[in-house]
Amino acid sequence: MRAFTCVEVILVVCVAAHLAAQAPQAGGGAPQADQDRSQRLYPALQRPPGDPELIARGQALYGINCRACHGLDLRGGDLGGPNLLRSQLVLRDRQGEEMLPVIRDGQSGADGSGMPPQPLSDADIRAVVEYIHDVLSTASRQGGPPAGDEVEIDILVGDAAAGQTYFAAKCASCHSPTGDLQGIGARIPGAQQLQNTWVRGGARNADRPPITVTVTQSSGERVVGQLERLNDFLIVLTEADGRHRSFSRHGDTPLVEVDDPMATHRELLPLYTDMDIHNVTAYLVTLQ
Ligand code: HEC
Ligand code: HEC
Numbered sequence: 658m659r660a661f662t663c664v665e666v667i668l669v670v671c672v673a674a675h676l677a678a679q680a681p682q683a684g685g686g687a688p689q690a691d692q693d694r695s696q697r698l699y700p701a702l703q704r705p706p707g708d709p710e711l712i713a714r715g716q717a718l719y720g721i722n723c724r725a726c727h728g729l730d731l732r733g734g735d736l737g738g739p740n741l742l743r744s745q746l747v748l749r750d751r752q753g754e755e756m757l758p759v760i761r762d763g764q765s766g767a768d769g770s771g772m773p774p775q776p777l778s779d780a781d782i783r784a785v786v787e788y789i790h791d792v793l794s795t796a797s798r799q800g801g802p803p804a805g806d807e808v809e810i811d812i813l814v815g816d817a818a819a820g821q822t823y824f825a826a827k828c829a830s831c832h833s834p835t836g837d838l839q840g841i842g843a844r845i846p847g848a849q850q851l852q853n854t855w856v857r858g859g860a861r862n863a864d865r866p867p868i869t870v871t872v873t874q875s876s877g878e879r880v881v882g883q884l885e886r887l888n889d890f891l892i893v894l895t896e897a898d899g900r901h902r903s904f905s906r907h908g909d910t911p912l913v914e915v916d917d918p919m920a921t922h923r924e925l926l927p928l929y930t931d932m933d934i935h936n937v938t939a940y941l942v943t944l945q
Contacts, residue, residue, distance in 0.1 A: 718781050731789065753927070815938055820937040823933055823937055841944050852938040855937065857922075867884070868915060870882060871913075874911045880896065887913070890905060891906060
């Protein structure tokens, strides 16, 4: 056996000293205790209600694509899919980040059975995910996760100051705490309802602001009105004087520009974390 060279000995000593210096830090980092209380609960039970239209579409897609394997009530089906209401993966899921890859790419099971990839667009998968979350939030006491008795109380765990910062960054381009949203915390009774209202962008049965559309024909003539119907072949609108106009579409002709005031609300939906939602709600409650 050869002797250690001097360099090796120094190296070993250095590494040992380095590790020793690091050791106390490893256990003593910033405490995570203050982390979102709701993160220790099941995210799936902490969600605001989803978009009813999306849920309905998801339910239909679930019936066609998933039901045979996962069952009508999501608790497992004839063709061997597991109970989704008990799945840790489903319970961990917030916005589809856990479920989407499994649904899109499939997942092979331990016994070689597994779940085949589902031929659905990402938008369709999101609808199914929304449906599964909706069922979870309403239906899963029996055989489900521990009872969600904190849900109602948990609504106000947010940090109003953080919510104000978030509001300034993401909402203030359209809303103002001293303008349209003045007193909203007093106007809408209860944190839960307030939260549902802002996430959805209005009360459940509120009239949505109309979608405006501008059609520019090849002659250069522009027609502006309220959108009634739009698909690949046809656009129908109502002009300010109440006249209905329809145009057939061939690719980009005529040019169609849609202005949907609620588009941003929909686009923000998948971006909120639970924390953002709690914080913004805590802030809006202070607008009395
Ligand atoms: C042919 C049967 C079959 C179909 C159709 C099917 N699944 Fe599955 N699915 C399975 C099986 C089997 C597993 C378990 C795979 C494993 O053992 O890892 C599974 C797993 C899953 C999981 C992960 C559960 C976990 O805890 O790992 C999710 C989420 C899921 N399926 C959702 C869906 C959705 C949504 C659809 C419809 C769009 C669908 N599945 C269609 C059979 C199916
Ligand atoms: C691009 C513009 C836009 C952005 C950004 C936006 N909203 Fe809205 N919001 C609207 C529109 C349009 C409505 C529909 C009602 C209206 O016309 O005021 C609405 C409705 C609402 C309502 C219901 C108002 C009421 O009186 O019932 C609340 C609350 C709300 N938004 C909160 C938010 C919050 C919180 C954010 C940021 C996370 C946000 N909005 C971001 C455009 C926006």
